[in-house]
Amino acid sequence: MERAAELENNNNNENSSTSSSSSLIGGSVRQEWPTIDGPLGLSENDSVWYARYFFIFGFLMLPLLWAVNCYLFWPVLIHSRSFPLLRPYIVRSAIAFAVFSAILGSWAVTFVVGGERLFGHTWDELVMYNVADKYGLTGWI
Amino acid sequence: MAQNPKPRSIIESLGEEIVRIITPVSICMFLVVILVSILNNSESSSASFTSIATIAYTEDSSDSFWDKFEGALLNSLVFVAVVTVVTFVLVLLFYLRCTSFLKYYMGFSAFLVLGLMGGEIALFLNQYFRIPVDCFTFLLVLFNFTVVGVLAVFMSKMAIFVTQGYLVVIGMLVAYWFTLLPEWTTWMLLVAMSLYDLAAVLLPGGPLRLLVELAMARDEDIPALVYEARPVLANDLSPRENVIPRRLWREPRNVDSGINENLNSGSSVNPSGTAVSRLESNQNESRIVNAVSGQGSRGISELTAPLIEHRINVQMHLAQQAVETENLVLEGIGLGSSGAIKLGLGDFIFYSVLVGRAAMYDFMTVYACYLAIIAGLGITLVLLAFYQKALPALPVSVLLGVLFYLLTRLLLEAFVVQCSVNLIMF
Numbered sequence: 001m002e003r004a005a006e007l008e009n010n011n012n013n014e015n016s017s018t019s020s021s022s023s024l025i026g027g028s029v030r031q032e033w034p035t036i037d038g039p040l041g042l043s044e045n046d047s048v049w050y051a052r053y054f055f056i057f058g059f060l061m062l063p064l065l066w067a068v069n070c071y072l073f074w075p076v077l078i079h080s081r082s083f084p085l086l087r088p089y090i091v092r093s094a095i096a097f098a099v100f101s102a103i104l105g106s107w108a109v110t111f112v113v114g115g116e117r118l119f120g121h122t123w124d125e126l127v128m129y130n131v132a133d134k135y136g137l138t139g140w141i
Numbered sequence: 142m143a144q145n146p147k148p149r150s151i152i153e154s155l156g157e158e159i160v161r162i163i164t165p166v167s168i169c170m171f172l173v174v175i176l177v178s179i180l181n182n183s184e185s186s187s188a189s190f191t192s193i194a195t196i197a198y199t200e201d202s203s204d205s206f207w208d209k210f211e212g213a214l215l216n217s218l219v220f221v222a223v224v225t226v227v228t229f230v231l232v233l234l235f236y237l238r239c240t241s242f243l244k245y246y247m248g249f250s251a252f253l254v255l256g257l258m259g260g261e262i263a264l265f266l267n268q269y270f271r272i273p274v275d276c277f278t279f280l281l282v283l284f285n286f287t288v289v290g291v292l293a294v295f296m297s298k299m300a301i302f303v304t305q306g307y308l309v310v311i312g313m314l315v316a317y318w319f320t321l322l323p324e325w326t327t328w329m330l331l332v333a334m335s336l337y338d339l340a341a342v343l344l345p346g347g348p349l350r351l352l353v354e355l356a357m358a359r360d361e362d363i364p365a366l367v368y369e370a371r372p373v374l375a376n377d378l379s380p381r382e383n384v385i386p387r388r389l390w391r392e393p394r395n396v397d398s399g400i401n402e403n404l405n406s407g408s409s410v411n412p413s414g415t416a417v418s419r420l421e422s423n424q425n426e427s428r429i430v431n432a433v434s435g436q437g438s439r440g441i442s443e444l445t446a447p448l449i450e451h452r453i454n455v456q457m458h459l460a461q462q463a464v465e466t467e468n469l470v471l472e473g474i475g476l477g478s479s480g481a482i483k484l485g486l487g488d489f490i491f492y493s494v495l496v497g498r499a500a501m502y503d504f505m506t507v508y509a510c511y512l513a514i515i516a517g518l519g520i521t522l523v524l525l526a527f528y529q530k531a532l533p534a535l536p537v538s539v540l541l542g543v544l545f546y547l548l549t550r551l552l553l554e555a556f557v558v559q560c561s562v563n564l565i566m567f
Contacts, residue, residue, distance in 0.1 A: 037301050040372070050298065064285035065292075072300040104278060111275045126275040129268045138264050 034083050036074045044083055047073065051089040058096060063104070066097035154373045159522060161370040162482045163515060165309050166492060170514070172313045173493040174500040174507055177320055180265050181501055195326060213325035217333035224337065228348040235355055235363065243364040244295070251294040251311060251366070256287040258314040294366065301371050308368045312486050316493035320501065327498050328546075331491060331539050338533040342473055349473060353531045368489065372481035474525055474534040482522070488534040492518075495542045505557060506549045513545040514538045 035041030042050065054069035073090045076083045116123045124130055132138050197219045198212030234243060260283050267274065293299045293307040319327065341347035356363045473485045492514050499506035517538025525532050560566050 042298055062285055062288055064289045068289055068303060108278045112273050128274050128276050128279045131276045132264045138261060
């Protein structure tokens, strides 16, 4: 990950010094790569589709997709005021992921810490290992 | 930067490439060893574990040496036969250009492995450690994990690290499943699969060789689960060459990346592979056999909550075994379209199965087998650089590993234990 970022920096630096001779296939001069993989990843135009659909599908109870979106487009988050097409989606993904994980985390911690004092006998009914025993979920193998 | 950085030497980039393929293999093996040492402590009844690999003979610890040997041999021959048939079906489908079907099947297989297998192992760990997680959180996390995993496998443009991580996890889950087979069957299976791999990749009529040649002729990628290491880009790669050349075995590369000069000059090849994993087929079959209890399985078959659709689909599933997950994992090593080393997921799986089985005996065998496998992988990489075509990655490593396991268990253990007990060394 560091190597890709370092390469991206190298590319950016070299780009500023050799901008006259650098040209992409499409003729565009911008060389920054919006994805964390740098030159191995997507170009900016291709990645709009990915950013948008990762954000939209994250609403199907898939916060990990938001997190992957933020990870994949990490340079977009870091360098503010760059990639104007992508940045709204990525920022919204980051906010949504933070909110969701706060909610889920607080519920999980409440469940663990509260235990039987808080929930009564439903704690035993909700905890996963009892549920697995009840429905015989581990008997497949 | 004002001046160009020092150009990387061939040694650096070659070493980097090798490290980038050995690291995930080691991580996968390490995870399987941990899982095996945590979960297989009870050494519970493997008699109830029926799958396609134990269809011919169910091992019993009270059988004689020759009975076990013959039974294991029979099991592994049946297994190799099924794998051969499945691989030929894969070649046929690829020949008929059903690549989208294969891709969807790959995604479906990944979904089953991550969702069901991963969920089950997570449940085992939950029960073992008594983790107080509630079912909503658990199911939500599992759902997320599975869906993102399927996307990582499906989409070629996901973050490289995410895809690699998920491939390693899939390899680990399938390898853990294989370690549940009886002991003799496992070892015989490993040897049989490595011999099959050798034949399938190198013989002119071998299915994998046909597959690779088809893929090369059509300039396509085989739709399969293959681990591709991140390609090493030279530091002095000028920006205009940022677009990674797609097919290296069409024209020689003119980019000064050390490893590419080393390994790709001319005709480097896409991955070969044996279609190996038949996880779902086995899983379905074991579920089916469990649901329809007593059907050809010795010992007590565990009663599970019979799922109606599985009972109805008994015949269909058993017939579908040949088609299921043939492309889930491929074995074999080769070079990807971006010059990075590609290693089929079947190799990950069988290496990890070997080490996992060794872990079920003692950690001494684990160290010996790990060293053998890494040495074998190094030899295979050297051969890959030498021959510049797709090679089977199983034979050298697995045969060395089995040899080292036997030597350690029979000879080294007595020596080491006596030395330790008498406080001479270790």
